[in-house]
Amino acid sequence: MARMLTFNIFRYNPQDSASFPHMQEFRLEETESMTLFIALNRLREEQDHSLQFDFCCRAAICGACAMVVNGRPGLACHTKTKDFPDKITLMPLPVFKLVGDLSVDTGTWFRGMAKKIESWCHTKKVFDPNAQEERMDNALAERIYELDRCVECGCCVAACGTALMRDDFLGATALNRIARFILDPRDERTEKDYFDIIGTDEGVFGCMGLFGCQDVCPKRLPLQEVLGKLRLKMAFAAANNLLPKFLRREVRL
């Protein structure tokens, strides 16, 4: 027997002056291997054409479909209804600007973040289109790739108590991005350059270690480890000039 699912969905269209934030109930019969992607599309097709939500890849690659499912941020296309009770509450991600209903604008936030942490390889080398690409050790390339898997869905930010309280907090995804550039030998930024970006209470020292980020990241990025090592690295970067030689440490990520 297929279950009858009850969806409680946040509705609000900021473009429409008659609209006000409220929850709307929908009912839908569960089908095999149903994801929230399938459920939401059917609701829009069969029950309410005005329902707004974002999807693109439907394979956990683009990061567009993040929303709060029964209290926890996650990717809707990656979430099976069978893992949930028959009552499912869907809310838009907090922190980000609401476009309407379940759709939020993560793009502006991530673009701002990328600009602030200067999310690109800083190098003085002049690019030579004829030269062969420089080789990188495979193990290192894989470690960089591991952190590069972030799909910018925003779940880690939406789950972070610190980010919710303080909009100047960089968030796990930004710190993870910096870690990725620290690992990358092509980026010529020094430890001090990195410290200037994240060695503050808005950066790694603002993180209170609640690991909401780690527990919700749909790509299972090792955020907890990255944040821990970054904290240690930045803490020693600041303390090394005060410490006697034998206590100094250069922390490697």
Place this chain on the structure above:
Amino acid sequence: MSSIPSYATHKPETSCRCSAYLDWLQMLTGACLILFMLMHLLFVGSAIISPSLMNGLSKVFEWTGMAQIGGPVIFFLLLLHFVLAARKIPFASKQQGIMIANARRMHHLDTWLWVIQAVSGMVILVMGSIHLWTVLTNLPITAQKNAMRLQDSRAWIGFYIVFIPMVWLHTGIGFYRIMVKWGIVGIDGRPGLRKKDALIAATAMVIGFMTLWRFVFLSIN
């Protein structure tokens, strides 16, 4: 949103290391207080075995000046640790509400632990000050004096029934937080650490209560 100001701050563009130093201090004062609490547990816990053992230890602390100097140092550490940690605790009730709402919405244990940490921290500041003041203004510490204080007034018993769990909740969670925040324990180690840590804190709490029990029923003569 970032450390790079988007407005004129009238400050030269040099990096300030203060956040890093303050974070170090917060962690180190916390770690010192954890160590102190464990030693304190052994000290008062010795009364369970024998009150005269505790009195003997107490004499050593007195002779070596550890009680007279160490006591106020711990008091200072407690205050310092509170001020440092309080920087992270939102003062505005709106933000406090956000934290609790987030913990509740997400059913997220670690966020709840943070809430407990913030609340117990404030309780400890007040109760710890009272406890330290009472004990340190009446040196040397003896099992009989403790027993007398507890047997004279039920209020003191109530005081410790609240104080002991607060201390060990805070100490236990604090230890866990240091281990994960500073990257000492990895992702897979977190649930295991949580369990072991809870076990240690619970044991400490039990020993604490056994000591309390011992004092309440200790014959004073």
